[in-house]
Amino acid sequence: MNLKEVAKRAGVSIATVSRAINNIPLVKGATRRRVFKAAAELNYFPNLNARSLAGGRSRALGMIASNLENPFFFDIFRVLENRARAHGYELLAANTDYQAEQLERCVDLMIGRRVDGLAVIVSEMDPHLIRKIDETDIPAVFYDVGSAKHRMSNIRVRYKNGIERVVEYLHSLQHSRFAFVGHHSVLCPTGERQTAFLEAVSRYSNAEWRIVANEDSLDGGRSAAREIFASGFRPTAIICVNDFMAVGVLRELREQKLRVPEDVSVTGFDNIKLAEYSSPPLTTVHIPRDRIGLLTFEALVPESAIGKPPGREIVVDPEFIVRESTGPAP
Amino acid sequence: MNLKEVAKRAGVSIATVSRAINNIPLVKGATRRRVFKAAAELNYFPNLNARSLAGGRSRALGMIASNLENPFFFDIFRVLENRARAHGYELLAANTDYQAEQLERCVDLMIGRRVDGLAVIVSEMDPHLIRKIDETDIPAVFYDVGSAKHRMSNIRVRYKNGIERVVEYLHSLQHSRFAFVGHHSVLCPTGERQTAFLEAVSRYSNAEWRIVANEDSLDGGRSAAREIFASGFRPTAIICVNDFMAVGVLRELREQKLRVPEDVSVTGFDNIKLAEYSSPPLTTVHIPRDRIGLLTFEALVPESAIGKPPGREIVVDPEFIVRESTGPAP
């Protein structure tokens, strides 16, 4: 069903139908009603593809995430979707599973759909893709990568501070054997956290440590923990790159009959809901995902944030939260 | 950048460029190379909106879910996305948060995008929407609602069997005071589980029970548990409509210093990964989401399932899984 049919039935031109459907005030009340009646009778749905094509914009935003299964990303998605909807946009979401190849596919897809703004919240970003997106003139937001320019913004989370706080806190509880559980992502976020971990831990002369990595999932966290113990290392504290994996670590400790925090302390990162719901609840570092989502939206849709420059550098500070998964070293 | 520009640069017609880009074999090797070279130099991306419009199909599938945050839905999403990608489709996902109003918006959006197939995995479905979708001639899959017809399929999970097994099992462990934790969804899935619970529990003359409902989230599960205890009822077993909420229940029990399963047994439903990772791991009922995702895809894309009829009734059987969250009544 298309405009033409509706126009015929309502006895007006397609231009008028288009205006009526789009609530353009020019149309007279009576005409508008006739149009809506005809549209309803014919079960008419505006073809959004045609609309995007003709209108020159898609009224859609895109979000690409590394792992939507991890609530960290999902929470951002949720905020972004709500903002988008409130402003008459729809949100197209895509998942890369941390794979560079899929990321490229997703980017092509989003550009192909001619989204009006694109958020790329991934840790496997590649400069070549940034250039690619840049050349399209689509407003974009990246995450922890390079700096802002043109119409591209960047969100930077100060992971380093967070990890430092974690290590300091554990050290103050007399811990000295640390394990760091990361995930298989080549670039920034894990990288920064891992680097920060190394720096922090190196400051203590009596500290020993070990680093393992696995995929970003519950299973990945558990496997990582298993790997640590298989190596013979006996950490008194396990610092995880995020809460999701930390829950996996907790599971393995349970299996090994190690009590948390009496025998070993565990920390997460992100402060997803699940951190509060794990047993024991996780000591972690809060990253304000609401704020990230909101700022991302504002960066993508300039008219929603008048006065703020189109391409900007956004810095987000984490916040340390102590719960029950950490305690004095045994 | 568009076809015309690429055509000009490559010195061919737009028809030829279109064929080259779409890998239609008619194009001579040398020409093809010239076209790709020009496209690359111009940073050309096919406009998918235009393509959908001209081609008469969008090469996109849609999936609408009640709550993508609940891994039950996300797992289906993942399978569906993989199948879709493997067959050259993209997947548009939308979330309703169990709200009828949002569901309608999502449906309009999907129809507006002219998806080639639409899966509606929600429990708040409404007959009027089914008719709406039916009239568009888009192949669709629904979930636990009515029966199959035309090009519309239906997936039905035999929840009843699952709940029966759960109740029987708990009864065999001498439990007699049951609580059922559901969520605020008007229609089938919860409804069926709840009804099945009532039926099963009514068979035992010494059984007492109570039913509470809350939103489908970790918080919702916890609040539901709180409500039970606030009412003064002291269940020996809490049967949850799904694992996600069960994890919330577990959290509240921890707060109340009640041991699971020594003081109270808890069961979930769905067998999401988290069920295995909670503490204690949840006794639950497995619903094969891989199978559901796959069957959904086959129902949406007929050419992927030759021989099978377009509109069919798919029945899925759950499987009872005992873990550590259940034990003999205290």
Next chain:
DNA sequence: TTGGACTATGCAAGCGATTCCATTACAATT
């Protein structure tokens, strides 16, 4: 009655692709 000044509507040109049909190029066959 007529002439603005609006308000409502229609016409038609795109938007960027696909695809049917016609045409050309070229090689093989007679």
Next chain:
DNA sequence: AATTGTAATGGAATCGCTTGCATAGTCCAA
């Protein structure tokens, strides 16, 4: 050399919509 068949390309209509511009209708003041 003429003919034929096939492979490669181009022309142009079409998909459903938006929107600038032209036009028709309406109302009121002069």
